[in-house]
Amino acid sequence: MAHGPAPGIGRWLFTTNHKDIGTLYLWFSFLMFFIGGIFALVIRAELFEPGLQIVEPEFFNQMTTMHGLIMVFGAVMPAFVGLANWMIPIMIGAPDMALPRMNNWSFWILPFAFSILLSTLFMEGGAPNFGWTFYAPLSTTYAPPSVTYFIFAVHIMGASSIMGAINIIATILNMRAPGMTMMKMPLFVWTWLITAYLLIAVMPVLAGVVTMMLMDIHFGTSFFDAAGGGDPVLFQHVFWFFGHPEVYIMILPAFGIVSAIIPTFARKPLFGYSSMVYATASIAFLSFIVWAHHMFTVGIPLAGELFFMYATMLIAVPTGVKVFNWVTTMFKGSLSFETPMLFSVAFVILFTIGGLSGLMLAIAPADFQYHDTYFVVAHFHYVLVPGAIFSITAGVYYWLPKWCGKMYNERMGKTHFWMAFAGLNLTFFPMHFVGLAGMPRRIPDYSLQFADFNMIASCGAFLFGAAQVLFLFNVIRTIKSSKKATDEVWENPEGLEWTLASPAPYHSFSTPPEIR
Amino acid sequence: MSANSQPKSIVKLVASLLATGVGMFAFAVFVMPPIYDVFCDITGLNGKTEGRYSATEATPVDEKRTVKVQFIAKNNETMPWQFQPVTSEIRVHPGEPTLVSYYAKNPTQADMVGQAIPSLVPFAATRYFHKTECFCFNSQPLAAGEEAELVLQFIVDPELPEHINTLTLAYTVFDITGTAEPRLEVSTSAGQ
């Protein structure tokens, strides 16, 4: 058969192999996860007790902004693209991605984008300090000079995501092995297909909104400036037209991952496969008509407020279907709790909590009290950390033996899980309380009645951070270990990837496999 | 079924996906802002009032009904002008044309241009508030030390929903000196 990887650094720079590129994406996102995590710890350290101790408010705002941007665009999205690169071809029996050279490109522009973004920290006037939602006019007329670099970085990462998405769609639609019909595809492939369409629909809108900012800042237009006939609220509409689907971009592939893991450890097929597909599609559709629920306090006419409230509440229905399906998949199975399963079960529980607080936020009159408080922070971290981060972690533990052919240390994995689980809940659960009690988000200092819960949250955050260091250690140890993994790795797992040898050969499915 | 046998379909697919991407970008930059403006006009979002109103025929005056109209003046951050309504509140009958004015003075030693941006609450009433004459239709150049009376003529539509009895109109004046050079030349030459 064909040759193996090229030797040296050239292998990584010029590779067009989907497994190599998947690995690059995963390591890159791991690095970004730690950088974004350090920013989060700066925030939590400052909020450990009332008063200003460690950073000035100006720098604090840079930290919240960079934490959000790095985690969303640098950690979660590239990690999912990395998993897609690794797994989609071998899940559908394809030899590689459909557009391997573009694949190389879409990865290698990312480090440039994030170097530019991170370099703003050292610029005169500091890094972007207007929050990851960068509302105008704070991000236009009142922005630090580094905003131009920020816009450039967003353009590059947007281009990367769009190229990645095109590649994934082309691969899924054109490269499936004979007999691999759409409704036979693993759910991870399905959710990624839908995610990729979302990406193509909304990443250009993000590019559009930053382009309009750029024009307002440098070329005298006034899209977002009332003085010239524009409107700062228009920014929010365009941003959230991107932003809400973006939220689902960060969660739909996670649905796919746990839908692969739970059946394996329940030793029972996934319950309601087709309803899962339809639920994912309807969530994706609904994501386009709910954006203004991020703007309930902005002053929307009554009819609009009601429409967005009802549409948002509707999302609970397909999301509920998914949760019920996972629970029913576990029901009457033969359960065991290896690390991937622990993370997946925690995903279902904690994501449901995040979903329920989302339902509360959908009630527009109540949202007048919740909006822009720590209740919202608690909500979206409950959705994103157990949602995106836990599912990615679960996926890594689940497929790592397939990737490198070695078995990870189960005990260390379980320790990682329990530390992360405790850290996460300690960090984010008290945020519900302080939010309801009246603590606004994005403040560097707070009044005394919030002190105790914030101290707990800060301790939890450091515990969570320590857990991730253990994760890194475990991954490196696995790669270096000599404990061979079997080809199947788990007990009768479903999917083409398990028919390959462990580690998966550099070139796989050069001849399409037989589908039962 | 594999890709190599159908490279054409891949090219087609990728081209259509790319086109979608470009289309969505264009949608965001060129379509969303105008759509948003239309949307604002219909719903009164942000209290944006309509442009110049020209009645095809004289509206009947509804003598039985009285509506309170309040006037507010605001300066945006860098605007040093004195700017205030001459009357802060009047009661009008729907259908009757009413003339009010704002006072503006440029107390600085530089010539400046201001632009007043109207905003009306409640939003539901914006479609029923017609301006037949308004200083907000143009930018306002004021020479150093100059003062001016800025005129607004309006008609409250008799169709104004029953439950609305108070309208509040705010003007925020922005300093657009320098950013509106072309307009400035036109209006100063016209004024002198």
Place this chain on the structure above:
Amino acid sequence: MLANVKQSIKTFFIAAPACLLSYSTLAQETVTDRWGVNMPVGVTPVSREIHGLHMDIFWWCVGIGVVVFGVMFYTMIAHRKSRGAKASNFHESTALEILWTIIPFAILIVMAVPATSSLIKIYDTEEADVDIVITGYQWKWKYEYLGKDVSFFSNLSTPNAEIYNQAEKNPNYLLEVDEPLVIPTHKKVRFLITANDVIHAWWVPDLAVKKDAIPGFINESWTYVEEPGIYRGQCAELCGKDHGFMPVVVVAMAENDYNQWLGERQAMAAKMKELTEKNFSFDELMELGQTVYNTNCAACHQPNGQGVPPTFPAIAGSAVATGAIAGHMDMVVHGSKKNPAMQAFGEQLSEAQLAAVITYQRNSFGNNMGDSLQPIDVLKYKESN
């Protein structure tokens, strides 16, 4: 005449802190007790309704959670491989899928009905008794009583020493202002909310009012407070550096007290206007200047003018206070361009106060410039710069 002026100055500077003092004792009882782990019930019909909605949806969520997690935990305990559980093989049931689509849908409808009626009520701003224009600034609020000629800024009054951990924090740390918004109880008060620079959001949890303040546009909201008291909130939209340091304090008082307060404020506004137009003697300026200095400057520059260098430089012998008077005025009116700790006082103090405090600084702490300013000088300076 002189005695008159002195008297009015005194009432102005003594009355204001005295009022604040009486409010703050009241506050200690209310604020800390009531803010716990849940949304405050609040003191208006709307806030109680919102709290009710919040609790209803919360209990629905708890119910759903109990059912879902109940089944899950039962499964995780009962159907473990280690306990010898054998896996079944069912994987589809259209009836179940339909059932768990319809039940959540029904719950949503049950929730949507009261939410809709509350929302309609919240949007009805008609027939207000008092109209107040609220303007967000970086980083303070301005309140204007529409048609009443009363307007003032409301700044954070927590001293820097508490923020930077040099002094013990008081119970209302970061939730206290120099001049609270005063509203009458049992009246419909309408808020017209806008901003001067970037987007802010005006929020008081006990009133359940949160509305974005958008530059160039106006938003409206309303409240009907039923209990006199002090209600505290904060800016709820990231608005730059000091977003966390622009609290909202609302004092609700019975109508009679409110009218009395408003009358005093109107008289004070008229007085201040009159003061601006008259000439002050050097001694008057020094006396007023000392009061203004002690309320506004002494926290940083210290009562003896020695400051706490390098952040808070000394005024005694400083280049600014012993240099050209125009430069001194520029510093006080516009703040320092190099040192953000020195804020712009141009809009926060009246012309009379500015003239007095500048005169005082130039002629105290060993500074002996001998020159002075009149309010009209400051007014002219402000207008030309």
